[in-house]
Amino acid sequence: MRRFSVIWLALGLASTSALACSDLLNAEYRPLAGKEKVNLCKQYEGKVLLVVNTASKCGFTPQYEGLEALNAKYADQGFAVIGFPSNDFKQQEPGSEKEIQDFCTLTYGVKFPMFEKVHVTKEQATPLYAKLAEASGGRYPTWNFYKYLIGRDGKVIGDYPSKVTPDAPELVGAIEKAIAAPK
Numbered sequence: 001m002r003r004f005s006v007i008w009l010a011l012g013l014a015s016t017s018a019l020a021c022s023d024l025l026n027a028e029y030r031p032l033a034g035k036e037k038v039n040l041c042k043q044y045e046g047k048v049l050l051v052v053n054t055a056s057k058c059g060f061t062p063q064y065e066g067l068e069a070l071n072a073k074y075a076d077q078g079f080a081v082i083g084f085p086s087n088d089f090k091q092q093e094p095g096s097e098k099e100i101q102d103f104c105t106l107t108y109g110v111k112f113p114m115f116e117k118v119h120v121t122k123e124q125a126t127p128l129y130a131k132l133a134e135a136s137g138g139r140y141p142t143w144n145f146y147k148y149l150i151g152r153d154g155k156v157i158g159d160y161p162s163k164v165t166p167d168a169p170e171l172v173g174a175i176e177k178a179i180a181a182p183k
Contacts, residue, residue: 022154
């Protein structure tokens with residue numbers, strides 16, 4: 001009987017945890033050049049996230065360096081940058097996922113999680129980007145390095161156009177406020 005109670009309790013906690021995950025993060029994506037999908041809920045539930053669509057041949061590409069610095073600075077406080085390469089804007093991300101991975105690692109030392117190449121524009125947006133746009137009042141990325149800040153509760157706090165750099169005071173301030181918010 002006691003063993004049954006422990007199993008029932010474990011199942012109850014597992015289902016409670018699954019219910020706590022926001023619909024926004026209820027999605028699976030492969031790590032860049034990887035094969036096995038990662039459930040964003042399981043991986044990032046309870047963290048503050050900065051979701052960014054990236055490209056290797058864009059004027060904003062040097063933002064990789066700042067994004068990596070943000071990720072390194074706040075990672076131990078429950079923050080993560082997650083990148084999604086996209087070729088939606090003037091084909092500025094034409095390479096294979098392996099080529100993108102090599103470029104990011106070798107050129108900018110990117111260690112933050114990068115996921116599979118996706119579409120982010122209205123017509124073809126992957127489910128995550130469609131949900132991000134809906135949660136931010138219909139604002140889809142208008143160019144590469146568009147940023148969505150997600151709170152620990154899985155809700156969009158704000159979105160930032162490409163011109164807002166990773167070290168911009170308004171972005172850093174919003175990240176620090178989100179990190180400091182109660183869990």
